[in-house]
Amino acid sequence: MPDSPATLAAPEVLVSANKVCRSLGGRPILSDVSTEIRRGEVVVLIGPSGAGKTTFLRTINHLEQIDSGDLFVNGHRVGYRKLDSGRLIEDSTRTLAKQREEIGFVFQHFNLFPHMSVLENIWHAPVRVRKIPKQAAVADARRLLARVGLADKADKRPASLSGGQQQRVAIARGLAMKPELMLFDEPTSALDPEMIGEVLDVMKELAQDQMTMVVVTHEMGFAREVADRIIVMDAGRIIESGSPDQIFNNPQNPRTSSFLSKIL
Amino acid sequence: MKFDWTFFFQSLLTPSPAFLTGLILTIVISVVSMALALVLGTLIALMGRSRFPILRWVAGIYVWIVRGTPLLVQLMIIYLGFAAIGLFKFEDLTILGISLLAAVQAAILGLTINESAYVAEIVRAGLESVDRGQTEASMALGMRPGAAMRWIILPQAMRIIIPPLGNNFNGLMKNTSVLSIIGVSEMFLVAQAISSATFKTFEILIVAAIYYLALTTIWAFAQALIERKLNAQVGNDSAAVPVFKRVFAPRVRKQLVLEGAENA
Ligand SMILES: Nc1ncnc2c1ncn2[C@@H]1O[C@H](COP(=O)(O)OP(=O)(O)O)[C@@H](O)[C@H]1O
Ligand SMILES: [Mg+2]
Numbered sequence: 001m002p003d004s005p006a007t008l009a010a011p012e013v014l015v016s017a018n019k020v021c022r023s024l025g026g027r028p029i030l031s032d033v034s035t036e037i038r039r040g041e042v043v044v045l046i047g048p049s050g051a052g053k054t055t056f057l058r059t060i061n062h063l064e065q066i067d068s069g070d071l072f073v074n075g076h077r078v079g080y081r082k083l084d085s086g087r088l089i090e091d092s093t094r095t096l097a098k099q100r101e102e103i104g105f106v107f108q109h110f111n112l113f114p115h116m117s118v119l120e121n122i123w124h125a126p127v128r129v130r131k132i133p134k135q136a137a138v139a140d141a142r143r144l145l146a147r148v149g150l151a152d153k154a155d156k157r158p159a160s161l162s163g164g165q166q167q168r169v170a171i172a173r174g175l176a177m178k179p180e181l182m183l184f185d186e187p188t189s190a191l192d193p194e195m196i197g198e199v200l201d202v203m204k205e206l207a208q209d210q211m212t213m214v215v216v217t218h219e220m221g222f223a224r225e226v227a228d229r230i231i232v233m234d235a236g237r238i239i240e241s242g243s244p245d246q247i248f249n250n251p252q253n254p255r256t257s258s259f260l261s262k263i264l
Numbered sequence: 265m266k267f268d269w270t271f272f273f274q275s276l277l278t279p280s281p282a283f284l285t286g287l288i289l290t291i292v293i294s295v296v297s298m299a300l301a302l303v304l305g306t307l308i309a310l311m312g313r314s315r316f317p318i319l320r321w322v323a324g325i326y327v328w329i330v331r332g333t334p335l336l337v338q339l340m341i342i343y344l345g346f347a348a349i350g351l352f353k354f355e356d357l358t359i360l361g362i363s364l365l366a367a368v369q370a371a372i373l374g375l376t377i378n379e380s381a382y383v384a385e386i387v388r389a390g391l392e393s394v395d396r397g398q399t400e401a402s403m404a405l406g407m408r409p410g411a412a413m414r415w416i417i418l419p420q421a422m423r424i425i426i427p428p429l430g431n432n433f434n435g436l437m438k439n440t441s442v443l444s445i446i447g448v449s450e451m452f453l454v455a456q457a458i459s460s461a462t463f464k465t466f467e468i469l470i471v472a473a474i475y476y477l478a479l480t481t482i483w484a485f486a487q488a489l490i491e492r493k494l495n496a497q498v499g500n501d502s503a504a505v506p507v508f509k510r511v512f513a514p515r516v517r518k519q520l521v522l523e524g525a526e527n528a
Contacts, residue, residue, distance in 0.1 A: 061404060063400055063403060063404065093408045093409055094408060096403075097403070097406045097407060097408045098406065100403060100404055100405070100406045101405075101406035103404070104404070105400075105401075105404035107397060107400070107401065107404075109397055111395070111397035111398060111400065111401035112401075113398065113401070113416055113420075114420065115419050115420050124405075124415065125405035125406060125407065128407070128411060128415060129405060129406040129407055129411070130406075173405070174404075174405075177405060177406065
C-alpha cells in the first residue's frame with residue numbers, strides 16, 4: 001500500500017487502521033486490528049483486561065510500535081515510512097513529535113508535571129512545542145482551566161489537587177495543543193468513585209463540542225450515553241463493533257455477552 | 265612535646281603569600297574540575313541512556329574503569345605515564361593571560377575524569393528516579409527527547425541529583441591534597457614545604473586541616489541553601505529546616521531528602 005492511502009480522498013476519516021499487528025516476546029498483543037474513526041466520532045473501546053486496548057490506543061500516537069499493518073491519522077502514516085518492499089522504517093524523533101502534536105493523550109495516572117504549577121502544565125507545550133507567544137498561551141490556559149472548572153487552581157501544584165482535579169487538568173493540558181484527536185486510556189480508573197463523575201462530565205462536554213475521541217473505559221454508563229460507536233476487543237482482536245444499542249442490547253459475539261455480563 | 269602556639273596562630277591568622285596562593289589554587293582546581301566534571305558526567309549519563317548500544321557500552325566501560333581505579337594512579341598515568349611512553353606530554357601554557365603549569369593542567373584533567381564517572385552515576389540514578397510516565401506525557405505533547413529532558417526530566421531529577429553532587433564536591437576539595445604528589449603547589453604541598461623549612465610539622469598540618477575544614481564547612485552552608493531553595497520550589501515541607509541544622513545534623517537532612525523524593 002502506498003503512503004498516500006485511499007482515505008485521503010475521504011477526509012472525514014481521521015484514523016484508519018488496517019491489519020495492525022504487534023507482538024512482544026513472540027506473543028501476539030494486537031492481531032489484525034482494523035477500524036476507521038470518522039472526524040467528530042466518539043469511539044469507546046471496551047474489553048477484558050489484557051485485551052490490548054491500551055496497546056492499540058498507544059499505537060495511534062506511536063507511544064507503542066507496530067510490527068506490520070497500516071495506521072493513518074489524518075491521511076499521514078503514523079510512526080513509519082513504508083518501503084516498496086513493505087518494510088516499515090520508523091520515523092525520526094522530529095517527525096514523530098510533529099505527528100503527536102495533533103493527538104492529545106490522557107493517561108490513567110494523569111502524569112502531570114509535578115515541578116510546574118497547574119497553569120504552566122497547560123501552557124508549557126503550546127509555548128515550547130507549538131511556539132505560541134507565552135502571553136497568548138497563558139490566556140488560553142486560563143480559559144481551558146475555567147472550562148474544566150478549576151480556574152481557582154491555576155497557581156497550585158498538581159500534587160495539592162485531588163485525583164479528579166488532576167485528571168481534569170490533564171485533559172486541559174491535552175486540549176491546549178488544539179489537537180484533532182483525543183485519546184483517553186482509562187481516565188477514571190485511578191480515581192475515587194466520587195470523583196469519576198466530574199471527569200466524565202468534562203469528557204461529555206468535549207464530545208458535544210465535536211471533538212474526535214477514542215476512550216478506553218469500564219464506565220458503561222458513559223459508553224451508552226456518549227459513544228457513537230463501541231469497539232469490543234478481546235485477546236488482541238476487535239471482536240465486535242457497533243452502536244451502543246447494538247452492543248448492549250443485541251451483542252453478536254458470545255464473548256461480548258460474557259464480558260458485559262461480568263461488568264454490568 | 266612542645267606545641268609552638270605563636271607559630272600556629274601566625275600561620276593560621278596571617279598565612280604566608282605562598283600558603284594563600286596554595287589555598288587559592290586548591291579552590292580554583294576544585295571549582296574548575298567540578299564544573300567540567302558536571303558537563304562530562306552528564307554527557308556520560310546521557311550516553312548511558314542512548315538508543316545506540318555502542319554509546320551505552322562506552323559509557324559503561326568508562327565508568328567501570330574510572331570508578332574502579334584510584335585517583336592517584338589515574339593522575340600519575342595522565343601526568344607521568346603518558347609522557348613516559350611518548351603518548352602525550354603536558355607543557356606549561358598561557359591562556360588569556362593566565363599561566364597554567366603542566367602539572368595543574370594534568371591535575372584538572374585527572375580530577376575531571378575521576379569526578380565525571382561519579383557524576384555520571386549520580387545523574388543516571390537521578391534520571392531513573394523520574395517516573396516513565398513523565399517522558400510519555402512529554403512525548404504525547406509533541407516534545408522531542410531533548411526537550412523532554414531539558415524541561416521535564418532534568419528539573420525533576422535535579423532534586424535527587426543535587427545532594428549527592430554536593431557531597432562529592434566536598435570530597436573533591438579534600439582530594440586535591442593528593443595533587444601534591446604530582447607537584448601541584450596547592451595548599452597541602454605548600455604546607456609540606458613550610459613543614460620541612462621550619463620543622464613545625466604538627467602545627468602547619470593542623471593549620472592546613474583547619475583550612476580544609478573551613479572550605480568544606482562553607483560549602484556545606486552553600487549546599488544547604490541550594491537544597492532548601494530546590495525543595496521550596498517544589499513546595500516541599502523540608503524547605504523549612506534551618507540551614508544551620510542541615511549542616512550540623514546530616515542525618516536529619518538525609519531523611520528529608522528521601523521524603524522529598526517520595527513527594528515527587
Ligand atoms: N511491555 C510489555 N511487554 C510484554 N507484554 C506486554 C507489555 N505491555 C503489555 N503487554 C501485554 O499485552 C497485553 C495487552 O495489554 P494491554 O494493551 O495493556 O491490555 P488492556 O489495556 O486491554 O488491559 C497484556 O497481556 C499485557 O500483559
Ligand atoms: Mg489498559
